[in-house]
Amino acid sequence: DAGITQSPRHKVTETGTPVTLRCHQTENHRYMYWYRQDPGHGLRLIHYSYGVKDTDKGEVSDGYSVSRSKTEDFLLTLESATSSQTSVYFCAIGEQGARNEQFFGPGTRLTVL
Amino acid sequence: AQSVTQLGSHVSVSEGALVLLRCNYSSSVPPYLFWYVQYPNQGLQLLLKYTSAATLVKGINGFEAEFKKSETSFHLTKPSAHMSDAAEYFCAVSDPGANSKLTFGKGITLSVRP
Numbered sequence: 001d002a003g004i005t006q007s008p009r010h011k012v013t014e015t016g017t018p019v020t021l022r023c024h025q026t027e028n029h030r031y032m033y034w035y036r037q038d039p040g041h042g043l044r045l046i047h048y049s050y051g052v053k054d055t056d057k058g059e060v061s062d063g064y065s066v067s068r069s070k071t072e073d074f075l076l077t078l079e080s081a082t083s084s085q086t087s088v089y090f091c092a093i094g095e096q097g098a099r100n101e102q103f104f105g106p107g108t109r110l111t112v113l
Numbered sequence: 114a115q116s117v118t119q120l121g122s123h124v125s126v127s128e129g130a131l132v133l134l135r136c137n138y139s140s141s142v143p144p145y146l147f148w149y150v151q152y153p154n155q156g157l158q159l160l161l162k163y164t165s166a167a168t169l170v171k172g173i174n175g176f177e178a179e180f181k182k183s184e185t186s187f188h189l190t191k192p193s194a195h196m197s198d199a200a201e202y203f204c205a206v207s208d209p210g211a212n213s214k215l216t217f218g219k220g221i222t223l224s225v226r227p
Binding site: 031033035040041042043044045048050056058090092094096099100101102103104105106107 | 119122145147149154155156157158159162164203207209212213214215216217218219220
């Protein structure tokens, strides 16, 4: 399995609080992605990174920000969590020239009360 | 823009029966296509991928898929279902030049009856 870890694996928080999810890789891959998974919607891309300090928005980026200060870490921040952000969040990594194949982390289940 | 359509949200088959999970895509350029599987409470695992080589692609666990450009389809099949195949299956499409981004379908849950 690709070396991808996510922390925390589970989190319960209250509306209006800030939340940061961490994705850590040991594969030295260039690309990193954050998705959310919701029933009936599949996986939707939130943000992605194509290098250190290089990030871009995905399909559902409103209410989320990201940072990547080193190759191995990609942080997803919910500045002020809302109940609509209750979801399972997956991090993925990919390498340039690997025909766009992505490897997924184990996921973080976030509940916003 | 790319999109993926997976018709239906749930498929149920008997153990030993043929598995057929449908995937249709739209893309303005010849795409890369993927099938991922997700077991309960786990991340996604790559089953197989099409990247412009052979149109019939074989993957893990006895699954295969055929790329049909004329039908814009990439259906997933397995001749004989096993109980361990019960999972959620996602089809995804990627533009080869698009920063490696994937667009996923909504997923299909496969149940296998004894």
